[in-house]
Amino acid sequence: MxxxxxxxxxxxxxxxxxxxxxxxxxxxxxxxxxxxxxxxxxxxxxxxxxxxxxxxxxxxxxxxxxxxxxxxxxxxxxxxxxxxxxxxxxxxxxxxxxxxxxxxxxxxxxxxxxxxxxxxxxxxxxxxxxxxxxxxxxxxxxxxxxxxxxxxxxxxxxxxxxxxxGNDEVPHRPVRYAFSSAQELLALCQRYNLSIADIVWRNELAYQDEAATRAKILKVWQAMNDCLQRGLITEGILPGGLRVKRRAPALYRQACDVDGKLTADFRAMDMVSSFAIAVNEENAAGGRVVTAPTNGSAGVIPAVLAYYTRYCDAVTDADTRDDHILTFLLTAAGIGMLYKKNASISAAEMGCQGEIGVSCSMAAGGLAAVMGATAEQIENAAEIGMEHNLGMTCDPIGGLVQVPCIERNSMGAMKAINAARLAMMDDGGHLVSLDAVIETMRQTGHDLQSKYKETSLGGLAATVVYC
CATH class of the missing domain: 3.30.1330.90 (D-3-phosphoglycerate dehydrogenase; domain 3)
Structure with a gap:
């Protein structure tokens, strides 16, 4: 793969x-x-x-x-x-x-x-x-x-x-460090004394040179961040008939109000929520967005990475900051590849666990990586991120990517941060492996009735009456 x-x-x-x-x-x-x-x-x-x-x-x-x-x-x-x-x-x-x-x-x-x-x-x-x-x-x-x-x-x-x-959409392309499971990925890290980001980076060089790879990844982050910034300042009502009001600008203003009543802890939560919701309000309005790994879950990874770059990363050197962004996105991508290979990121197949669950898992691994976690701790963070999204249905009201989709990105981002922190409080040893939780997600997705998989025939879409 x-x-x-x-x-x-x-x-x-x-x-x-x-x-x-x-x-x-x-x-x-x-x-x-x-x-x-x-x-x-x-x-x-x-x-x-x-x-x-x-x-x-x-x-x-x-x-x-x-x-x-x-x-x-x-x-x-x-x-x-x-x-x-x-x-x-x-x-x-x-x-x-x-x-x-x-x-x-x-x-x-x-x-x-x-x-x-x-x-x-x-x-x-x-x-x-x-x-x-x-x-x-x-x-x-x-x-x-x-x-x-x-x-x-x-x-x-x-x-x-x-x-x-069994190759999904990807034809055979030789890379230096091929892997098809988290177990294989961890073994490569141990054998060659490389990080997950190193493995993914070196494999990516099979497709283009270092300069082009770095530029393309940073372009992805620029597109994510641009989307986030637009969402933080754009007011109004989202299209589609549900009359959903954009909330990200107000959330962000509240989080920035240093004289307000919020404690520092709540302020951090509101920042993350405003970032995630900003991206997905832009997505709901048909704006430019980056699949991460899907549009419906596009806010989780930018929110967590923006939180890290703005509030956790103490470096001032631009090149070093870019290195950290690359580490985050490369690690997250490596985790996303495992879901694409061994399950699916399609909500029509997996329900929303295949979107928000996967993005939460990816973001947890990426955050753990830039916070200095070992490969084992990163794998644990990614596992925790998915384990607590198993069984999530995809039931968009009115067939719109708005309710409950937008708020779910905020919840996914917060879970990702918590998952990374929990994993780093231990040595990486844990009972449930990432491979096991991916297989569980796949089986759960197949067991879900079709009305709960992006059809708007069940769940909130069927029980909430709207005008």
């Missing part, structure tokens, strides 16, 4: 990695396949069909917006959310779009983009088909794609192949 850091942390747009970033990427892939056939110039119509969770929560998760954006040739990493919203609105108004950015065709969302809410493809809950037709109505190309979590996409053949080989 040889993942890149940038298959864990992907820069994209909100509100969902599996329902927004993934479908947009799937359409991008479809366009590339058409181009390889030299068929783009013959396209007169395109039809997209969504199944399972993509259909059930697609409108609330902006899947229709993502599909239209992808058909316009936009990519998740490069799209300007504000400009793109205007372009998509124009498509809805005129019933025409610039297919792939090069050819204008008719497109009526009501008939060309179908939500099959009563059908689920057998391979995965997040399925979609895309098909292009010529002027006579003949099919030029058709393919089926699956958004498997965190913005990653496989087509039908790739998904089947991955399940035969």
């Amino acid at each position: 040889n993942y890149s850091v940038f298959e864990v942390f992907r820069i994209g747009i909100g509100p969902s990695s599996s329902h927004t970033v993934g479908p947009m990427s799937a359409v991008n892939t479809f366009l590339a396949e058409l181009e390889a056939k030299n068929a783009v110039q013959f396209v007169e119509r395109v039809a997209v069909e969504l199944y399972g969770s993509l259909a059930l929560t697609g409108v609330g998760h902006a899947t229709d917006f993502a599909v239209i954006s992808g058909l316009l040739g936009e990519t998740p990493e490069d799209a300007d959310p504000v400009a793109l919203s205007q372009r998509v609105a124009e498509v809805r108004r005129t019933k025409r779009l610039s297919f792939g950015g090069v050819r204008e065709i008719a497109f009526t969302p009501e008939t060309d983009l179908l939500f099959h809410r009563d059908r689920m493809l057998s391979e995965h809950p997040n399925g979609m088909t895309v098909e292009a037709f010529d002027k006579l109505g003949a099919s030029l190309h058709r393919n089926t794609y699956f958004s498997i979590g965190g913005g990653a996409v496989l087509d039908q053949a790739e998904l089947a192949a991955s399940r035969r080989t």
